[in-house]
Amino acid sequence: LILYNHLCDSAPLVWRMQDLRAVRAQGLVGALLGSLPRTPRQNGRLGRPLLLLPEEEGLLRERRAPARPVCLMCGCSQQDWGGAELRQKYEEEERRSFEEQSVLALEDRKSALLRAMTGADSGAASADDALRRRLQALDQNFTFPQSAMAVQLSTARAGLSYCPEARAFLQACGPTGAEPRCDARYQVFRDLRGRGFYLTSAGKFGGDFLVYPGDPLRFHAHFIAVCVSLDESVCLLDVLAVARLGSNVKKTVLLCSPGPDPGVCYTSLQWSGMI
Amino acid sequence: MADQNNTDDKGKFYSEILSPSELFAARSRSHKIPVRGQKDFFPDDSEEQKQRLEQSLNEHWSLLSEERVERLRAEAQGECSTEKMEEDKCNEGEEDEKLAEPPEAQSSADEGGSRSWWMMDVLGDSDKDSGHGSRSGSSCWDFSSISFPDLGSTSREHFRSHLAPPDPSLLPGDLKVGFCDVAPWRQKINLRQVKMSASEQKREKYRRRWDVNKNREVRRCRNWAEYQELMARRKGKREGRPAHLWNREVTPLHDPTQPIATGELLKKISVIKPTHLLEGASRLKDADDWRICFNVYQPNTVADFKKSNPGKPYSRMCVCSFDDPVPDLRAIKLLAYQSGDIPVVIAVVDYGDISFYTFKDFQLPTDVYP
Numbered sequence: 001l002i003l004y005n006h007l008c009d010s011a012p013l014v015w016r017m018q019d020l021r022a023v024r025a026q027g028l029v030g031a032l033l034g035s036l037p038r039t040p041r042q043n044g045r046l047g048r049p050l051l052l053l054p055e056e057e058g059l060l061r062e063r064r065a066p067a068r069p070v071c072l073m074c075g076c077s078q079q080d081w082g083g084a085e086l087r088q089k090y091e092e093e094e095r096r097s098f099e100e101q102s103v104l105a106l107e108d109r110k111s112a113l114l115r116a117m118t119g120a121d122s123g124a125a126s127a128d129d130a131l132r133r134r135l136q137a138l139d140q141n142f143t144f145p146q147s148a149m150a151v152q153l154s155t156a157r158a159g160l161s162y163c164p165e166a167r168a169f170l171q172a173c174g175p176t177g178a179e180p181r182c183d184a185r186y187q188v189f190r191d192l193r194g195r196g197f198y199l200t201s202a203g204k205f206g207g208d209f210l211v212y213p214g215d216p217l218r219f220h221a222h223f224i225a226v227c228v229s230l231d232e233s234v235c236l237l238d239v240l241a242v243a244r245l246g247s248n249v250k251k252t253v254l255l256c257s258p259g260p261d262p263g264v265c266y267t268s269l270q271w272s273g274m275i
Numbered sequence: 276m277a278d279q280n281n282t283d284d285k286g287k288f289y290s291e292i293l294s295p296s297e298l299f300a301a302r303s304r305s306h307k308i309p310v311r312g313q314k315d316f317f318p319d320d321s322e323e324q325k326q327r328l329e330q331s332l333n334e335h336w337s338l339l340s341e342e343r344v345e346r347l348r349a350e351a352q353g354e355c356s357t358e359k360m361e362e363d364k365c366n367e368g369e370e371d372e373k374l375a376e377p378p379e380a381q382s383s384a385d386e387g388g389s390r391s392w393w394m395m396d397v398l399g400d401s402d403k404d405s406g407h408g409s410r411s412g413s414s415c416w417d418f419s420s421i422s423f424p425d426l427g428s429t430s431r432e433h434f435r436s437h438l439a440p441p442d443p444s445l446l447p448g449d450l451k452v453g454f455c456d457v458a459p460w461r462q463k464i465n466l467r468q469v470k471m472s473a474s475e476q477k478r479e480k481y482r483r484r485w486d487v488n489k490n491r492e493v494r495r496c497r498n499w500a501e502y503q504e505l506m507a508r509r510k511g512k513r514e515g516r517p518a519h520l521w522n523r524e525v526t527p528l529h530d531p532t533q534p535i536a537t538g539e540l541l542k543k544i545s546v547i548k549p550t551h552l553l554e555g556a557s558r559l560k561d562a563d564d565w566r567i568c569f570n571v572y573q574p575n576t577v578a579d580f581k582k583s584n585p586g587k588p589y590s591r592m593c594v595c596s597f598d599d600p601v602p603d604l605r606a607i608k609l610l611a612y613q614s615g616d617i618p619v620v621i622a623v624v625d626y627g628d629i630s631f632y633t634f635k636d637f638q639l640p641t642d643v644y645p
Binding site: 016017020021024031032033036037038039042044045046047048051053096097100101104105108146147148149150151152153154155156200201202203204213214215217218219220 | 291293295296298299301307314315316317324332335336339340341345346347348623626628630
């Protein structure tokens with residue numbers, strides 16, 4: 001079951017690791033939005049949550065993939081937070097964790113001292129004695145302060161659960177669960193995905209999608225897909241502009257138009273000379 | 276690491292829980308991000324590619340599944356100067372056509388037939404008893420018979436040593452004049468022969484043959500007035516102030532005969548005045564569509580930032596989406612005005628990808644050296 005939710009601007013977000021894997025297993029890439037816990041202050045590699053394109057959400061729904069948006073209003077898939085009980089449970093867990101971590105911390109300290117001892121040169125016999133004495137004292141004197149305890153800030157919990165105040169605010173915005181906004185885009189996305197391509201958003205390339213021949217982790221994009229409906233007239237200047245953009249980034253521009261029969265018509269733009 | 280999903284318990288439905296030992300180990304977690312290798316261009320179903328993909332994916336999941344682990348510390352924790360658009364009414368008074376007043380034709384009052392005014396007695400004024408037009412054509416001179424001696428001539432036949440006195444009837448009163456010795460006069464003039472080249476001699480020949488009366492425009496003039504007009508027209512053209520430009524309601528912006536510096540001239544003839552972004556911005560009404568979302572301050576390595584005293588922002592952000600319209604001039608002016616002297620950066624968001632744009636005021640350079 002893939003869980004995702006809609007925050008204020010109705011963007012579908014995926015929070016749990018298993019859900020991210022499941023989404024990618026369907027050939028849907030999405031876009032990571034969060035900072036990476038290991039190194040938050042950079043944006044070369046981002047972390048959870050994963051944002052889904054409206055087309056990706058649409059596909060999940062269409063395939064009747066076991067995916068369900070977490071609905072804030074009805075609360076049907078939301079566990080009811082019994083506040084006091086939950087807090088008690090949490091504090092108990094924290095206490096247990098603290099005890100275990102204290103033990104681990106002591107062991108860690110001891111092994112550090114031992115490493116220091118065995119690493120010492122032969123001539124420092126007195127230093128060795130001092131260390132041995134410290135080891136013995138450690139059992140009595142060692143303290144592991146509570147403030148040094150490591151606690152987890154769960155990503156999934158942060159994304160999928162809300163305190164009542166936040167919930168009220170988010171309810172006011174409400175998830176739309178709308179259909180993908182532009183039908184041409186959705187048709188093209190579905191067709192290309194069905195042919196095995198991977199797609200991401202291409203706003204900053206002047207197009208609708210970037211089309212990859214394989215997983216974007218390993219392959220460069222080949223095409224910039226621009227979705228136009230067949231009866232829509234296109235300004236020539238726009239065609240020239242997008243052709244320019246494509247050649248600047250060494251990608252082929254694809255004009256994609258869903259046809260009357262199920263199928264999409266593709267036209268590529270190639271910069272040619274006259275021979 | 277944090278992949279186990281405990282769905283058995285209520286509260287654990289959404290959490291990927293780390294065990295205490297995992298939590299402890301996370302304290303010494305590396306902060307390095309593995310460098311991404313070169314991408315392949317085309318999938319070829321090779322084993323090599325498959326392995327690299329698997330490796331990339333594993334690395335990807337491993338990074339993403341790491342949870343946030345923190346130490347449980349004690350929580351510390353305002354113109355309206357209406358621009359006067361003064362319309363310069365170009366009060367160009369109509370320049371009167373300065374036509375030369377024709378001298379009064381004296382013909383009609385005269386007795387006698389048609390004669391042109393220049394045929395009148397030339398010395399009629401000085402002659403007391405001649406009245407106005409008393410003689411009808413009697414003293415009509417044959418100008419071709421008046422000899423004007425060429426004192427500079429060196430040729431023998433034209434050489435004179437002295438000039439004969441004029442007819443006593445032409446002289447006023449009892450004035451008597453004798454022969455005029457030419458010699459002292461000749462000394463006062465330069466008698467050197469001008470050496471001319473063949474082309475110059477040819478030119479001189481044509482010049483001597485030139486007769487103003489042969490000119491077609493001149494012949495079209497029926498009287499002195501028209502001739503004067505012609506001369507004035509020619510003069511205007513020659514001097515760069517032709518009448519058809521300067522004698523009308525609309526005159527050129529600048530008289531080319533007047534000296535002026537290039538920069539001044541460019542300013543004088545410019546029809547479109549230069550403007551800058553903030554011009555008129557104070558008059559714009561605030562609208563809902565574009566507003567500054569937040570300020571950006573530089574990190575403490577570069578500037579001193581304190582919540583109580585943030586200092587001057589580095590830039591101000593306006594966030595929008597690629598689906599939104601591009602800000603029009605009105606929006607840009609409004610944002611610039613609201614921002615003051617801090618640059619406004621427009622952050623356009625595209626599914627997690629952000630592109631930053633800024634609009635800068637730009638003055639076209641004028642090709643003038645100061």
